[in-house]
Amino acid sequence: MSELQSRVRDKSLHHLFMKPEDTIKFFKDADNRVMDLGWSGFTPVGYPKVVPIALADYVEKNSLQGKWKFNLFIGASVGSETENRWATLDMIDRRWPYQTGKDIGKGINSGKIRMGDKHLSMFAQDLRYGFYTKDRGGKLDVAIIEATAITENGDIILAGSVGAAPEIIDIADKIIIEINTGMPSLEGMHDIMMTDLPPYRKIIPITDVRQRCGTPFVPTNKSKIVAIVESKLPDNGRALRGTDDVAQAIADNIVDFFSHEVKAGRLPKNLLPLQSGVGSIANAVVGGLTASPFEDLVVFTEVLQDTFLPFLDSGKCKYINCTSLSLSAEGFKEWWEKFEFYKDKVLMRPQQISNNPELIRRLGVIGMNTPLEFDIYAHANSTCAGGTKMLNGIGGSGDFLRNAYLSIMHCPSVRESKTDEFGISGVVTKAPHVDHTEADLDVLVTEQGLADLRGLAPKDRAREIIKKCAHPAYKDYLTDYLERSEKATGYHHEPHILSEAYKMHINLAENGTMRFWNK
Amino acid sequence: MSELQSRVRDKSLHHLFMKPEDTIKFFKDADNRVMDLGWSGFTPVGYPKVVPIALADYVEKNSLQGKWKFNLFIGASVGSETENRWATLDMIDRRWPYQTGKDIGKGINSGKIRMGDKHLSMFAQDLRYGFYTKDRGGKLDVAIIEATAITENGDIILAGSVGAAPEIIDIADKIIIEINTGMPSLEGMHDIMMTDLPPYRKIIPITDVRQRCGTPFVPTNKSKIVAIVESKLPDNGRALRGTDDVAQAIADNIVDFFSHEVKAGRLPKNLLPLQSGVGSIANAVVGGLTASPFEDLVVFTEVLQDTFLPFLDSGKCKYINCTSLSLSAEGFKEWWEKFEFYKDKVLMRPQQISNNPELIRRLGVIGMNTPLEFDIYAHANSTCAGGTKMLNGIGGSGDFLRNAYLSIMHCPSVRESKTDEFGISGVVTKAPHVDHTEADLDVLVTEQGLADLRGLAPKDRAREIIKKCAHPAYKDYLTDYLERSEKATGYHHEPHILSEAYKMHINLAENGTMRFWNK
Incomplete structure (x- = not known):
């Protein structure tokens, strides 16, 4: 039995094994409309890799840049080999709620990619409530999820992050799973509490960080799973260990x-x-x-x-x-x-x-x-x-x-x-x-x-x-601004001189430093 | 038995009955320092009346304006016959976290009264945590609380509001209670859940607005009660029923x-x-x-x-x-x-x-x-x-x-x-x-x-x-500003022209209208 077969313990799903490039067919609606996708992943770990890369390759080979467009709903940022590459291929219309990457940043700050940010806990909830995909009844077209295993019942055991994957799996019409066999299974490291729609939301029964209140897997409607793909690609995490004297x-x-x-x-x-x-x-x-x-x-x-x-x-x-x-x-x-x-x-x-x-x-x-x-x-x-x-x-x-x-x-x-x-x-x-x-x-x-x-x-x-x-x-300068603002307003509650409030920022933009006075 | 006697069911407290003017002695420390007071009350109902008025009268008669100063911590605003009059008598140093009244507003916006606002749920919590009175160990000198009754055990049954009264009663060194016999007792209308200090805070066990999770009284350390005063003064509430075509x-x-x-x-x-x-x-x-x-x-x-x-x-x-x-x-x-x-x-x-x-x-x-x-x-x-x-x-x-x-x-x-x-x-x-x-x-x-x-x-x-x-x-104008901001920034995520961002407000201050262009 291959590693992939042993990770997918629900054998009824084995017929869904396919190569990344064979999943392209699930995205063909992009010919006609912007598709709504949800990915697993969070700063940047646990995100799908081989399927997004296959899609990018397909777009590139077929000159579909700017023609195939997707709205990307992901818990937070994902690896630059995926979303940032998609940005360079002009594949992203809307991107919620957090991202990193030079080219995606360029897209957002040049009017090409429409980003919105939202408090991360609220994002997952509002996505589940259907607020981001109102036009299609609050659903997503396709979820692409990195997992490390699937249980006997077809429930998903995630990889190195949870993020908004539970909500994405819940509201997606179709689910594509990448089983990452390049790493051991993380079964048991997740605690997945699903939430309900109000007025039926429950208490989150945690008073100590050690308490569990959910399941080790994401409860999954397995009839929505359309493809299972093997991946061995590692997460493209940032090295964040450095520090310096100021820090x-x-x-x-x-x-x-x-x-x-x-x-x-x-x-x-x-x-x-x-x-x-x-x-x-x-x-x-x-x-x-x-x-x-x-x-x-x-x-x-x-x-x-x-x-x-x-x-x-x-x-x-x-x-x-x-x-x-x-x-x-x-x-x-x-x-x-x-x-x-x-x-x-x-x-x-x-x-x-x-x-x-x-x-x-x-x-x-x-x-x-x-x-x-x-x-x-x-x-x-x-x-x-x-x-x-x-x-x-x-x-x-x-x-x-x-x-x-x-x-x-x-x-x-x-x-x-x-x-x-x-x-x-x-x-x-x-x-x-x-x-x-x-x-x-x-x-x-x-x-x-x-x-x-x-x-x-x-x-x-x-x-x-x-x-x-x-x-x-x-x-x-700051003291001077404060004192002049106090006098100018007659000591209002929070004094400002609105005509001068952004002088530091304007000077930075125009002259490369916030210090506009004689140094 | 007088109405007052019957409202105070704990007879061991009856010896604390006194006239409003007899409570002045509990504020004598104001000779030497700004005292920290907590009042009951919330927009503007359930606040103490006869004691604050007696204090104001005393300050006025004895020319203590600007000499006796108090920090006022109250759930929200209280009647103008109290805090606003105190403002006119220059009796307020700090005022947290919400207020109404022409003179208190004037005091705040002329540098005389130091106000801070805070999310109201957080205010009560942070007060309890001692954040506002760090210098004196997180305590308040005196709580002045309007109540409609006191139980057999000396616990306080509040009047027309709860607000931050439970936390104020909890952290005050001394408690002065005004029993308002001008209104029936509101016993049974309150549901008081006291909260603990972290890491011992509990779940708030409410999943339906009808659920009760506390007591009808504020659990009170009755040994801190130093005076009980009768009041018949009504709340000085605002008539807020009106509406208009725009609304x-x-x-x-x-x-x-x-x-x-x-x-x-x-x-x-x-x-x-x-x-x-x-x-x-x-x-x-x-x-x-x-x-x-x-x-x-x-x-x-x-x-x-x-x-x-x-x-x-x-x-x-x-x-x-x-x-x-x-x-x-x-x-x-x-x-x-x-x-x-x-x-x-x-x-x-x-x-x-x-x-x-x-x-x-x-x-x-x-x-x-x-x-x-x-x-x-x-x-x-x-x-x-x-x-x-x-x-x-x-x-x-x-x-x-x-x-x-x-x-x-x-x-x-x-x-x-x-x-x-x-x-x-x-x-x-x-x-x-x-x-x-x-x-x-x-x-x-x-x-x-x-x-x-x-x-x-x-x-x-x-x-x-x-x-x-x-x-x-x-x-x-708004559309024009948006479009010019887009062009000026090269379609940044959230375009602005900082030098022009407050032109409407500056014109309002200088020329009485936000419309600075030809009407």
Whole structure:
């Protein structure tokens, strides 16, 4: 028996085995209309590979660029060999709700690809509610799902992520499954709770990250499965382990703050479940906690990154909830080498559950994310550079920051632009795009310091943020703007001079640095 | 036995009966420092009256204006005879998280009173967590609570609202109770679920608005009660029943939309639990539903307004959850006349529960709120006129709109300014203060029409909003701004021209109308 045959335990499905190129027939409606597709996958792990690549090859060979178009609904980003290649072949009309890739970014910011971002937990729910595909009764044409096995009953055991796959499988007319035999089965690592339509939605019965409330497989109407394809392609994960001095200083500020909060009695000794975004700062924070005196920590987050592996190794972290094993190739190597150690300490849930306000609020999660910039009143921009250019999407940051026990955002106080080593300030007069508001954020951090904003009114907040977080090159201007805004408005609640609010951003666009005054 | 004696069933507390002026002694620390007070009350019902008035009288008589200062933590707004009078006497330092009143507004927007707004469910929680009174260990000096009775065990039975009273009673060092004998006891109308500190927070076990999960009283450590005062003063509620043609047209658009959603199978025949803000549009929507063919409706909202009484009378509405009976004097008259009919159809919960994301999301609430303005990409401003001047606060709008099944915002397409009948557009190029983001809102409505934004990317959204919602006097300019922004950015994800984004607002401030072009 081949590996593929043994992974698909429901033998009644074996007649559906086919080659990737034989699945092209399920996409022929693209001759006449934009098809609605749902893929498994999440930043970027557990996504289908051989079928999207076969489709791209077909489009390329048959000069169907710009003719065959698809709406892509995927939990979050997927590997660049798939969605980014599709973008270069002009195969994407709408793309929801998060993406990465140079060419897909170019498509979105040139009016070719229509993207929308949405809080990730809400995206999966709204997709299930039929909000994105209203015109066809709330259904998807085809789901393409990476799996590591199929049960005796035809239910799908997913691969390295859950994401929105359960909802996609639920509402798709047809399901194509890629069984990835290039990796062991991940059976038992998933906890799939399906949700109902209101008014019949249930309580999510979790009060501890270790609790299971679902099944290890996605309950699947197997009559919808039209093809099963073998894949051996690895996930094209990003190496996210790196850090730097600035990130380290930010992490130190945060670990100090946690110690202070424990002393003040506002945090238990083992803190509270941690959520951490991606990137060098998140790495440094997790690294800082690994080296800290804190013990018995647990993680309730979206993605398990490389940096969590040494955190688990150290024994400081006891358990991780996530929706995706967002490991690099190197990370996956470690993962599989110590799989017996890791497998009882990690659980993957659907993004509707991993990011659910109900759980984030109940568990008292500590949310930590990196914005592009935040302003002096604590409004943060996580998505649109200069207020206009989409980077990746809001992701789960809103799910966590709106509902966390402590909502923390961290970024460097300054980054270099092409012409100025301090050209881009992390602290601005007014965020040109607001993803998180002053009513959401508790603590802002840069390598300069940490501003604890709890209980501070806007003008007090502004002074604290400028004092603790701004880079010295920007402190004077920000203070000057604040003071002139106060006077200009007669000390309004949240003073601004609207004609000047974006002077830093306008100067960056026109002259390559936010510093428009004499340096 | 006097009415007061019979209302306070725990006789061991009778020795604490005193006159309002005798409670002044509990505030003497104000000689040396700003005291932290918590009051019961919510928009504006169930707040203490005789003690705050006695304190104001004392400050006035003894020329303590600006010398005795207090931080006021109250669930939401309270009657103008209390907080607004305190503002005129310069008795308020910090005020969280929502207020109404001309003089308190003046204080906030002139730098005298430091206000902060916060999502109302989060406010109560964060207050309990000690975030607002960190310097004194998370406690409050004094709670002043309006009640209608005290049980045999010294537990407090509240008056016309719950709000944040449970948390305030929990964390106060001293408690002063006003028993309002001017109204019957409301025993049995409240359902008080106390929450724990994480990691020990519990599931909120509600899957139907009719379910109770708490006690009819606030569990109270009676040793903290230092005074019990009799009050007969009525709540100073606003009459909010009025509506107008514009509001009616908005309501018609919404009722039509609901019918359409029921037909499409995306809403059950009896809709889903309704949340409705305050004001003439909310009145018209509830009026519209009262006159509609929909039946068996339920309401899960913050405040029960006058307009809900005929909704209950009609039999269309079966049950209401709220945190406050925000009735006018006239409304209360009806309420008490038909109390036997209403009392089994209404439940008041703490604002931490009435506005909880867990319940709003689980129950699939339809959230409807009025912003000041929204922009072409669906960012809405609910709080700060011109981006700077605080009106009332974000209230519960964020709690509901972030978590609702359908998030709807509605406002007139245009309002008159002093010099131009169409001087203020409800649809603007860029919201000068963002309280609700594009990732939160599904549907925008004016009297011009309804824009269903689900599944639309920003540039498509902008065209739909301008087409359906903008007033004819603004359509051309908004379209022109959109098209020029697209060209200027090369069709970025969310095009703007930052130097021009606030031209409408700047012109309003300088010239009294948003129309800066030739009319």
